[in-house]
Amino acid sequence: MSTAEGNFILSNVDEPDIDFTETGRKLFAGPCDFIWAAVEIEKLPLLGPPEIAFAGRSNVGKSSLVNALTGRKTLARTSHTPGRTQQLNFFALGAESPNEKLRLIDMPGYGYAAVGKQKVAAWNKMMRDYLRGRATLARVFVLVDGRHGLKESDLEMMDLLDTCAVSYQLILTKRDEVRKADQQARIDATLDALKKRPAAFPQVIFTSSETGEDVATLRAAVARLMAERAQGSAGVSKES
Numbered sequence: 001m002s003t004a005e006g007n008f009i010l011s012n013v014d015e016p017d018i019d020f021t022e023t024g025r026k027l028f029a030g031p032c033d034f035i036w037a038a039v040e041i042e043k044l045p046l047l048g049p050p051e052i053a054f055a056g057r058s059n060v061g062k063s064s065l066v067n068a069l070t071g072r073k074t075l076a077r078t079s080h081t082p083g084r085t086q087q088l089n090f091f092a093l094g095a096e097s098p099n100e101k102l103r104l105i106d107m108p109g110y111g112y113a114a115v116g117k118q119k120v121a122a123w124n125k126m127m128r129d130y131l132r133g134r135a136t137l138a139r140v141f142v143l144v145d146g147r148h149g150l151k152e153s154d155l156e157m158m159d160l161l162d163t164c165a166v167s168y169q170l171i172l173t174k175r176d177e178v179r180k181a182d183q184q185a186r187i188d189a190t191l192d193a194l195k196k197r198p199a200a201f202p203q204v205i206f207t208s209s210e211t212g213e214d215v216a217t218l219r220a221a222v223a224r225l226m227a228e229r230a231q232g233s234a235g236v237s238k239e240s
């Protein structure tokens, strides 16, 4: 599936049975560095490799999941207090250019009012502008607290992504806090809510950044996405 350097071999990418777990492991096992923080939409980094962004309500576990994916504890700053992440934080996987393979973007949370209306409005605008207009954005992972399921503000985010035709996938978080007996029902209810949403990827992953449960599944989903994109652009260049 992949070489030792983590480069993708593109044959058979369309086969649903291919297991991307090992490719995903290798993709995230390399160096990963914080490269950029943006508080204004005018000051984003130049376009580079594909980007995946982590969005979700405040305190849902976005920064924790970036750390879990990359196997680090303190790459992204986390906190018990909502409103920790206050800018778009860019992390480069595979070190900086020219070896950069993928960027992870840890976003501020939505649905949190205690920082003041003006600041929330500014964050929301920046997030929306980024999500709507970033050419290299491959997928947005919308994180939802697995203990509570979808909230109104999540539906609003999904509306925005559907309207802008930005591909997104739902991740339920804090699986370790949800009784085993209730986990499948939570996944099913979330899948149900996705049915009529055109830009939603029809798979829900239920992760725990505490225990690492299903983090490998998410790595594999990202690896598959990368391989599909690489195959897509190879196809385009072949035709032109």
Ligand SMILES: Nc1nc2c(ncn2[C@@H]2O[C@H](COP(=O)(O)OP(=O)(O)OP(=O)(O)O)[C@@H](O)[C@H]2O)c(=O)[nH]1
Pocket (backbone or CB within 6 Å): 056, 057, 058, 059, 060, 061, 062, 063, 064, 065, 077, 078, 079, 080, 081, 082, 083, 084, 085, 086, 107, 108, 109, 110, 173, 174, 175, 176, 177, 207, 208, 209, 210, 211
């Ligand atoms: N039990 C459990 N706690 C988690 C998990 N993921 C995150 N947390 C906790 O949830 C709190 C918020 O985590 P963050 O990763 O900072 O959340 P965030 O979505 O980045 O929050 P903002 O930056 O404020 O929007 C912290 O206390 C984490 O330890 C998880 O999988 N299980």
Ligand SMILES: [Mg+2]
Pocket (backbone or CB within 6 Å): 062, 063, 064, 077, 078, 084, 085, 106, 107, 108
């Ligand atoms: Mg955060």
